[in-house]
Amino acid sequence: xxxGPRSGLAAVSSALLAMSRHLEVRDVLKTIxxxxxxxxxxxxxxxxxxxxxxxxxxxVVDGVSDEQWKAIGPLPRQHGILASMLxxxxxxxxxxxxxxxxxxxxxxxxxxxxxxxxxxxxxGEEVMGALFLANKNCPKPEGGCGFTADDEELLGILAQxxxxxxxxxxLYERSRELTIAEERSRLAHELHxxxxxxxxxxxxxxxxxxxxxxRDPARAKGELQQVAALAAEAAEELRAAxxxxxxxxxxxxxxxxxxRTQIQVLDRAHSARVTFAxxxxxxxxxxxxxxLLRVAQEALHNALRHSSPEHVAVTLxxxxxxxxxxxxxxxxGFDPRTVRRAGRHLGLVSMRDRxxxxxxxxxxxxxxxxxxxxxxxxxxx
Numbered sequence: 001x002x003x004g005p006r007s008g009l010a011a012v013s014s015a016l017l018a019m020s021r022h023l024e025v026r027d028v029l030k031t032i033x034x035x036x037x038x039x040x041x042x043x044x045x046x047x048x049x050x051x052x053x054x055x056x057x058x059x060v061v062d063g064v065s066d067e068q069w070k071a072i073g074p075l076p077r078q079h080g081i082l083a084s085m086l087x088x089x090x091x092x093x094x095x096x097x098x099x100x101x102x103x104x105x106x107x108x109x110x111x112x113x114x115x116x117x118x119x120x121x122x123x124g125e126e127v128m129g130a131l132f133l134a135n136k137n138c139p140k141p142e143g144g145c146g147f148t149a150d151d152e153e154l155l156g157i158l159a160q161x162x163x164x165x166x167x168x169x170x171l172y173e174r175s176r177e178l179t180i181a182e183e184r185s186r187l188a189h190e191l192h193x194x195x196x197x198x199x200x201x202x203x204x205x206x207x208x209x210x211x212x213x214x215r216d217p218a219r220a221k222g223e224l225q226q227v228a229a230l231a232a233e234a235a236e237e238l239r240a241a242x243x244x245x246x247x248x249x250x251x252x253x254x255x256x257x258x259x260r261t262q263i264q265v266l267d268r269a270h271s272a273r274v275t276f277a278x279x280x281x282x283x284x285x286x287x288x289x290x291x292l293l294r295v296a297q298e299a300l301h302n303a304l305r306h307s308s309p310e311h312v313a314v315t316l317x318x319x320x321x322x323x324x325x326x327x328x329x330x331x332x333g334f335d336p337r338t339v340r341r342a343g344r345h346l347g348l349v350s351m352r353d354r355x356x357x358x359x360x361x362x363x364x365x366x367x368x369x370x371x372x373x374x375x376x377x378x379x380x381x
Contacts, residue, residue, distance in 0.1 A: 012039065012154065016161050025169040026058070026261070029129075032162045033062040036133060039158065040151050043135035044111060047121070049128065050086055054078050057268060064111065071109035074273075080104040081118065085130040091119040091152055095145040097134065115140060117147035119155060123163045131159055202230040255289040256281060256316060259296060263314055266300060272309045272329075274300070278316040281323055288378045291358035292316070292325045298347040299327035299374040307331025307372060325376045333366045351376070 029047055037045035044063040051057040059075045078086060080102045085092055094100055097116040106113075118132030133155070136146030209223035250258050256278040267274040284292070296314060303312045309331030316325050336348070348364060351374070355362035360378035 012157065016158075024172075025166065026060075026264075028162075028165050028169045029058060029060040030062075032131065032158070032165070033060050036131060036155060036158055037062045040117070040133055040147065040155060041137045042117075042133040042147075043137060044113065045131075045133045047129055047131045048076070048082060050078055050130075051268075068109065068111070072107050073109070075268075076106075081116070082130055082132075085118050085120050085132070086127050089120045089122060089127050091117075091156070092132075093117050093145055093147055093149075093152055095140070095143055115145040115147055117145070117151060117155060119152070119159055121159045121163050121166065123167055128163055128166055131155070131162065199234060202227055202234065205230060250286070250289055250293060254283060255292060258293060259314065259316065262297070263300075266304065266312075270304050272304060273311045274304075274314070275311070276314045276316075280318050281316050284323060284378065284380055288323075288358045288360070288380065291354040291360070292323070292376060292378065294354050295351045295362070295374070295376045296325055296327060298351050302347055303327065303329040303331055303372065307333065309371070319377065322377050322379050326373065327375075328371065328373045330371045333368050333370045333372050335368055336364055336366060 029049070033045045033047045036042075036047075042063070044061070046059065046061045048056040048060075049058040055077050056075050061069060064072075076082065081092055081094075081097065081100060084102055094116040095114075097103055097113050113134035115136055116132060116134050117136075118130060120127045121129040121131055133147070136151075138146045140146045205223050205226045209220045209227060212220035212223060253261070260276050260278065263274050263276040283289075300312060300314070303309055307329050309329035312327065312329040312331075314325070314327050316323065318324070352362045355376050355378070358378050360376055363375045364372070365375075366372035
């Protein structure tokens with residue numbers, strides 16, 4: 001091992017403590033990768049969590065800048081040595097990964113990897129991911145690998161604890177999802193009961209007004225006033241329920257982190273590339289954050305479902321004393337006037353209502369074949 005016994009033990013202890021501090025899966029993955037690279041003194045480290053479609057649900061790297069990562073392009077597929085680690089669940093230690101017969105190349109912007117150490121992260125029989133390091137910072141034997149058998153053993157210890165940390169993080173996220181689902185189910189039942197009663201009364205009152213309108217206009221007028229009052233009460237019930245349904249992630253993580261997480265999920269789930277950039281935005285009042293999130297979700301849904309884009313870009317940034325959300329896609333676009341005439345709104349009415357309710361404005365720019373840009377601006381941030 002490249003560290004002395006005392007420093008090596010301290011480094012392992014620090015890495016394990018760091019992993020145990022995090023509960024979110026993404027944070028755990030990042031900590032595992034950074035700890036492994038530091039522990040084994042390598043230039044690069046990465047961890048891929050496989051999906052069920054030959055790709056990776058998550059792929060985290062350390063030692064590569066954001067600019068390099070963007071230039072590299074889409075996530076790798078499960079092929080070559082990565083696929084071998086996932087399929088055969090055994091360590092791989094190579095002097096030059098490029099000379100291995102399973103090597104299939106990499107994108108032009110990819111850093112040049114030489115010596116290589118990789119192994120699967122396993123929970124029993126399940127292979128949870130592939131962890132690997134490249135380019136050990138040390139003199140290499142002629143034609144040999146800088147990573148030693150001691151390094152492999154140390155990485156194996158780290159991988160065992162990584163499996164535990166990942167399992168715990170998955171259980172935590174699942175329990176949080178179940179808690180949120182249970183709470184929403186409870187609210188849905190309450191909403192159904194409360195609003196159903198109001199709507200039933202509203203319908204009966206409207207029917208009474210209809211029968212009275214010819215023979216007793218004065219009483220019909222009173223019944224119609226009651227209809228208006230009941231409709232207002234039903235609307236208030238709905239508003240109260242929506243406030244209670246404020247996304248839990250907003251309260252826990254804030255708008256920027258919540259948007260980033262949701263967009264990462266969409267990027268993995270769709271063939272289109274979905275990206276997010278947030279610059280210098282401070283915390284906003286709860287109503288504004290929720291409105292911005294809902295508008296972003298609606299705009300993303302429209303773009304991915306209706307426009308067949310190759311790229312959807314979401315940005316959140318400051319503009320003077322305001323915060324601006326911008327969702328741009330290079331898809332098929334549409335003519336907003338035609339949409340209105342056809343009675344289809346693509347969620348535009350709801351987005352405008354949300355923007356207005358948060359004290360902001362919404363603008364929509366689109367044309368057939370020219371993509372779509374939706375921009376929401378609110379004061380503050």
